[in-house]
Amino acid sequence: MTFTASLSLFFAALLLGALAAAIAGRGGRSLYALEGVMLTGGLTGVLLSHEPAGVSLLAAGGAGAAAALLWGLPLLRYRRNQVLAGIAFNGFAASGAMIAAQIIGGVSYTRKGYWLEIAGENVTVFLPVAMAALLIVWLLVHHTCFGLRLRLCGQSPAPERMGLRVRVVRGFGLLLAGFLGGIGGLSALLSLGGGWRMAWGVGGLGYAALALAWAGKYGPFRAFGLALLLTLLYGAAAWFGAPESVQTALPILAALILLAIAGRKRPAEERMEV
Amino acid sequence: MKNKGFRSFGRSLLCLCLGLLLGAAVMIAAAWLTLGENRWETVWREGLLPLFTGGWREGPLALLGRAAPDAVLSLGISLAWQGGIVQVGGAGLHALGAAAAMLCASLAGLPWYACLAVSALAGGLWGSVPGLLKVKLRLREALGTALTAWLAIYVLQAASTMIAWEQPAETDLFIPALAIAGVLALLIWLGVKFTVPGLDLRVLGVSEKTARYAGVDTGKTAFWALCLSGLLGGAAGGLDYLLGGANQLPDLSLALTGPGLHGLAAAALAGGHPLGAVAAAVAVKYLSLGAGTMNGAVFSPEMGEAILALILYCCAAFALGPGKGGRKA
Numbered sequence: 001m002t003f004t005a006s007l008s009l010f011f012a013a014l015l016l017g018a019l020a021a022a023i024a025g026r027g028g029r030s031l032y033a034l035e036g037v038m039l040t041g042g043l044t045g046v047l048l049s050h051e052p053a054g055v056s057l058l059a060a061g062g063a064g065a066a067a068a069l070l071w072g073l074p075l076l077r078y079r080r081n082q083v084l085a086g087i088a089f090n091g092f093a094a095s096g097a098m099i100a101a102q103i104i105g106g107v108s109y110t111r112k113g114y115w116l117e118i119a120g121e122n123v124t125v126f127l128p129v130a131m132a133a134l135l136i137v138w139l140l141v142h143h144t145c146f147g148l149r150l151r152l153c154g155q156s157p158a159p160e161r162m163g164l165r166v167r168v169v170r171g172f173g174l175l176l177a178g179f180l181g182g183i184g185g186l187s188a189l190l191s192l193g194g195g196w197r198m199a200w201g202v203g204g205l206g207y208a209a210l211a212l213a214w215a216g217k218y219g220p221f222r223a224f225g226l227a228l229l230l231t232l233l234y235g236a237a238a239w240f241g242a243p244e245s246v247q248t249a250l251p252i253l254a255a256l257i258l259l260a261i262a263g264r265k266r267p268a269e270e271r272m273e274v
Numbered sequence: 275m276k277n278k279g280f281r282s283f284g285r286s287l288l289c290l291c292l293g294l295l296l297g298a299a300v301m302i303a304a305a306w307l308t309l310g311e312n313r314w315e316t317v318w319r320e321g322l323l324p325l326f327t328g329g330w331r332e333g334p335l336a337l338l339g340r341a342a343p344d345a346v347l348s349l350g351i352s353l354a355w356q357g358g359i360v361q362v363g364g365a366g367l368h369a370l371g372a373a374a375a376m377l378c379a380s381l382a383g384l385p386w387y388a389c390l391a392v393s394a395l396a397g398g399l400w401g402s403v404p405g406l407l408k409v410k411l412r413l414r415e416a417l418g419t420a421l422t423a424w425l426a427i428y429v430l431q432a433a434s435t436m437i438a439w440e441q442p443a444e445t446d447l448f449i450p451a452l453a454i455a456g457v458l459a460l461l462i463w464l465g466v467k468f469t470v471p472g473l474d475l476r477v478l479g480v481s482e483k484t485a486r487y488a489g490v491d492t493g494k495t496a497f498w499a500l501c502l503s504g505l506l507g508g509a510a511g512g513l514d515y516l517l518g519g520a521n522q523l524p525d526l527s528l529a530l531t532g533p534g535l536h537g538l539a540a541a542a543l544a545g546g547h548p549l550g551a552v553a554a555a556v557a558v559k560y561l562s563l564g565a566g567t568m569n570g571a572v573f574s575p576e577m578g579e580a581i582l583a584l585i586l587y588c589c590a591a592f593a594l595g596p597g598k599g600g601r602k603a
Contacts, residue, residue: 032416035530074591083360083416084542084590087535091583094530095576099300102574103307199527199576204424211417243435249428256421260411 001111003238005124009191011231012126013038013202014251016184017209018216018223019130019137020177024068025218026141027173028154032086033071034181035206036093040067041182042189042202043097049109049190053125056113057183064182065175067093072174076167090201097198107198111190126187133180138220146172184209204252211255215262230254286543286550289592290557293585298322300580301573308572320569325578328567329560339448341559342455343368343514347537348544348551348558349458350506355546356466357499358479360416363404364507365534366423367397369524371511373430373437376523379516380440386447386516390454393512394505400426401504408500409493415500427529434523442516451513455552458506463548475499510537531579536562539582542589558582 017034024031031037045060071089075082101107114125141147146169152159153169160166188202196203208230216222230251237247301321305313329337347364354361371393378389404418466472474495478485485492514520514533528534540558544550565578 078592080592081590083362084538085587087362087420087538088583088587088590091531091535092580092587094527095574095580095583096300098576099304099574099580103304197527199531201526201530203526204421204428204529207417207420207424211421214414214417243432245428245432249425249432252421252424252428256407256413256418256425259417259421260407260413 003235005115005122006191006238007231007235008124008127009187010234011227012124012130013184013188013191013205014209014212014227014230015130015224016126016133016180016187017206018212018227019133019220020064020068020179020181020184021210021213022216022218022220022223023137023141023150023173023180024072024177025213026147026154027150027170027177029072029075029170029174030082030086030214031068031174031177031181031210032083033068033089033093034086034210035201035204036071036086036090037064037067037178037181038185038188038202038206038209039090039093039097040064040185041178042185042187043100043107043198044182045186046107046109046189047104049111049113051113053113057125057129057186060182060186061179062182064180064185065178068174068178068181069171073171076170076174090206094199094201097201101198109190114190124187126183126190129183130187133183134220134224137180140176141220181206203248205248208252208255211259215255215258217262226258229258282545282547283550286545286554286589289588290543290585292592293581293588296584296588297577297581300584301577304573304577316569316572320572321577324567324569325561325564325581328564331563331567335448335452337560337563338556339451339517340519340563341556342448342451343510343517343519344533344536344540344559345455345552345555346458346506346513347510347533348540348555349455349462349548350503350510351537351541352544352546352548352551353462353466353475353506354499354503355541356472356479357475357496358482359496359499359503361401361419361500361503361507362416362538363401363419363423363426363504363534364510364537365529365532366419366426367401367504367507368511368514368520368533368537369423369430369528370400370426371397371508371513372515372520372524373433373511374508375512375515376439376442376520377437379442386442386450389516390509390512393515394509397508397511398501398505401507402497402501405497405500405504409497415496419500423534424529427524427526430524431526434525437523439523442518447516451517454509454513455555459548459552466548471495471498507537531576531583535579535582535586539586539589542586558585 021031041060041064044063045056048056048059115122149169150173153166188205212226233250237250305317351361374396375389375393378384378392407413408415474490536558540555543554
């Protein structure tokens with residue numbers, strides 16, 4: 001895999017993950033299970049990587065959406081501890097991926113189908129998908145009735161009195177978040193090196209993406225800028241020949257610093273104490 | 275059952291049973307997909323029976339001794355939990371503690387108690403990082419502790435090419451380990467229940483605004499809670515190494531499953547109660563050891579981790595309160 005290909009896959013994974021966390025956050029739920037959602041979607045997509053890219057992407061998105069709903073439905077109904085449920089889901093996804101890999105006798109995949117030729121350059125299909133997702137999320141959340149409903153329901157359960165079905169709207173937000181997270185997970189798994197093992201999940205990229213969404217106050221374009229910054233760091237580490245662990249650890253460190261810097265101003269959802 | 279303790283115990287038991295039931299369903303599904311015939315019998319003989327009886331294989335002393343590191347880790351998580359702080363970086367603290375103990379034992383040749391002290395110190399220092407960021411910059415501790423855990427494990431993985439892992443010379447430390455876990459549990463329970471800092475911590479756990487209104491220095495309390503939690507997490511890793519449990523330099527596979535998940539599951543089952551955390555850690559270790567005795571050709575060695583994750587999920591989704599720790603906000 002070339003240097004730019006690896007960078008673009010990494011960037012797409014971070015951006016799609018951050019957009020997923022932003023949508024779930026707008027719906028009043030912090031997607032702590034993003035690591036598990038990305039792994040579930042990624043594994044499903046990787047298993048179908050020999051099929052056409054569209055099928056693999058849709059399958060990854062579908063599996064991610066199902067995983068997000070599996071994590072979130074009891075929380076929507078009972079309003080329980082979403083942090084621990086997220087950590088548990090991530091653990092289950094990692095062990096489940098190992099169990100699945102044993103059942104099917106190992107995971108083999110190819111990156112061949114995921115490239116487009118644009119102006120004579122080979123570009124990964126995830127890059128236009130991530131940019132389209134960025135625009136769609138921005139339009140959907142900020143410029144449509146559904147977006148307004150999602151933000152209302154994310155702030156407080158009070159819109160129930162206006163006749164809105166709060167749980168349904170929040171659930172739909174989770175579904176959308178899971179879909180994007182699943183595709184991001186596929187991009188993340190494809191960006192990782194050959195020595196990667198399924199038990200490693202997506203290497204903490206889910207947590208880094210969640211941190212980006214929070215640091216960007218759930219704004220899609222802010223998430224885009226921060227994802228770009230982290231990708232540049234990743235690229236710089238690779239350029240200087242740092243070991244693979246250090247390459248992936250650097251963006252996580254940067255995400256932690258960004259999260260800490262952004263900590264003073266918190267997104268509206270939290271200030272309302274839903 | 276009007277008694278709060280009984281109610282909480284009943285809820286935890288229910289979550290444990292529900293998690294086991296879901297785990298059994300996963301095992302049946304795995305067997306259904308891989309085996310041609312005698313599926314039910316195989317699930318029972320090669321899966322469920324070893325899961326429920328395998329923990330006794332080495333005897334009760336070994337079980338309790340091996341559960342000591344998980345108990346110490348879950349004590350650390352429970353301590354932070356009392357203050358409404360979600361410490362989910364147990365995996366990183368454990369890994370760091372184990373590596374520190376290994377370096378002390380192999381390079382400096384220090385006795386086991388000195389290694390344990392160094393590993394606790396390493397964990398405490400690392401645990402203070404999210405604590406400091408939380409106090410100074412209002413970092414959200416749940417994600418902060420998770421990210422620091424990933425960082426710790428990444429650093430150790432990068433160091434794996436430079437450090438050769440060596441086993442401890444003496445691993446027969448079950449009784450001291452058990453005593454350490456018991457004494458720590460008692461001290462934490464007494465400290466949280468009967469001292470002023472303990473009361474501060476509990477008030478912080480109910481609500482940060484209430485605590486501030488009552489004159490509690492919330493930043494300082496949260497910082498020390500995370501520090502002590504890190505200290506106990508590091509000690510748990512050191513103890514695990516000294517007992518022969520941590521037998522390789524930590525890698526990324528420990529970030530999502532492994533000791534961090536075990537400690538969280540035990541703390542969640544106990545609802546953050548320090549004495550309950552020790553009992554729950556023994557139950558978790560019993561299941562984990564039992565899962566290790568299942569037939570690996572039929573059931574993946576990860577099946578035990580999946581079952582523990584399901585138990586933790588059931589606790590989080592159906593038994594514990596929303597938001598801060600396990601308490602109702």
